[in-house]
Amino acid sequence: MGCLCCNPNRQPPFQLKTRIFGHAAFSQPVQLYQLTNKHGMELSVISFGARIIGLKVPGLNGQMVDVVRGFKKFEDYQTDEFYFGAIVGRVAGRIHPSTVKIAGKAVHLVPNTQNVHHNGGKNGFDTAIWTVQPIEEDDRNGVSGIKFRYVSPDGSEGYPGELVTEVEYRLTNRNELKIRITAVTEATTLLSIPCHAYFNLGGPKEANIYDHRLTVNAEEFTPLDGDMIPTGEITPVEGTPYDFRRAGRIGDMIGRLPTEGYDHNWCIASGPGGEPVSAAHLYCPSSGIGMEVLTTQPGLTVYTGNFLSKSLIGANGEVMDKHSAVCLETQNYPNAPNVERFPSAVLTPGQTYDHTTLFRFSVRRPQKPPVQ
Template structure:
């Protein structure tokens, strides 16, 4: 005969089990065909979702974020990144690194040259007279990466891998890379980078989405409010190569230490070589700690995006060279209709001994994390 105490303890355990939250791992997203490159290489797409309605679509060409649907305060979704509907769009001249993984060395390298361990290396000068975002036809934004989808109890993701062979785009060493995107249940799009090499080589990877929190294809991003957690920036010459100095933003149009509408002082920069904002900011942070770099807010929708990074800098770019190219759904992307917040090491660090080093040596592991955190207010 069951005792009264045994029955009571059994009921209590059952109630505790019912009250306890149970974590279920999300299903791994499935690969869907997204067409082929001009060379006949198949491109796949993965769709990540979370319980809050967010959707991220990633393609294997360039380990690229193609769509990112984010809710506003009322739950209305908008795709907030620029992109294309097919592979041909991404292979067109109108693609300005939309949503791509850029490198091996993101940003600019002066005159496409650097010297490492006594040897000079020459890179493509695709941003005359400098090297930009990895260079020519085999830069990381243009190759097709391998993909491994996964699900966890905090979201869905995809790990993209690619090994850039020794000499590709002029860089030394076989560089094995992994870029992991995770869409979390708390509306973070997290990007984790990892790389190893068999020769000393420069590495500076970044993510290159163009954001408009009102929705991709909106006419302007100049109405957004931006805060940058940076008291200093790296001044440049007329070709946007840093001089090597760090200068205060205070008293200049570059001061975003308090939330400021992007349009407020941009006209003071139109006659400069940058034609607007295209500047590297020195973040107020210690070492490789994960810290806040920026916060963007769209007053019309209330959507917000906070950017966290382990990197020392962030490049703020206001789409000054967008040229009404047709993107997703046939929408035009006019000048300054989106902006980039690229977390990375400083431009031309490989030629700037006073900047944090971008050299990766055999036996070392390159790691960095960037989080785009979405909300509303």
């Protein structure tokens, strides 16, 4: 594996390595990039779907833990139906009906789940080959990030306008992963682009996320109908299984649901001046790893891997069954193009879509119960 940047006199605070991970259609190479900070935190991403395929962070006693579920072989990503680690777009979540109005005109988005347009359609951002360049920080004497770029043509999956999207992944020496997504369009279109990473803070040995503690800083959520489409209501979480204002054990909370798990959107209060606000916190007692999620987006979708199955084998040999990981996707409200009261997902020429999410990692030992 070759190093793209190094200092001959001392170890740089960031290192970026790359190699070929596989080959897509017409033998197009898919690159794997690994970025490491001075604490050994390591991010692994590939150019197919700009996907996160690994994220190692320090746990108790300094042990490195891979907190992201993914596959070992590129071929598994080619047949992946669950968007493991992918950048999803142009619009994430379900849009129903799939014919929507954009700038007063009826636009037919490609349905890919019955009559529902889901996560960008049949050939969304998750299946694209993105171009990549390092982001260099001269004052730090190293590479602190990488930038992915993809040009989505006019009419792709029904969306109007050529769209240029860039995704920056940066590590900090405070053990943070910062993701910034920007986009510009040549015609009025729709946009809501999250990262669909699956987290299990216990690492490959943690079979499920039942013992994880989740906090969501939201007073309201958007309920779903029987087809998992937002009803258009905005409902208080008070007195419901969707109240995570205080940390709740995910296994206990799922047990209160009428469904197989969470695949719902919470309404996050925006920060002043577009600054990221704290949307959620996830903690795993077995590893001691905590992850705070900060974002500039109005919504947080929590998906508990309800459709995963025992047939899915992860990069470290782990079985990626139902509820083996959780996605915390910062985005607009699902089905926003069909619900007037939801925040607008419209992007017009001259505007810049600008979406920042910060995953901030920490370690603490689990508290022992008091002696009776």
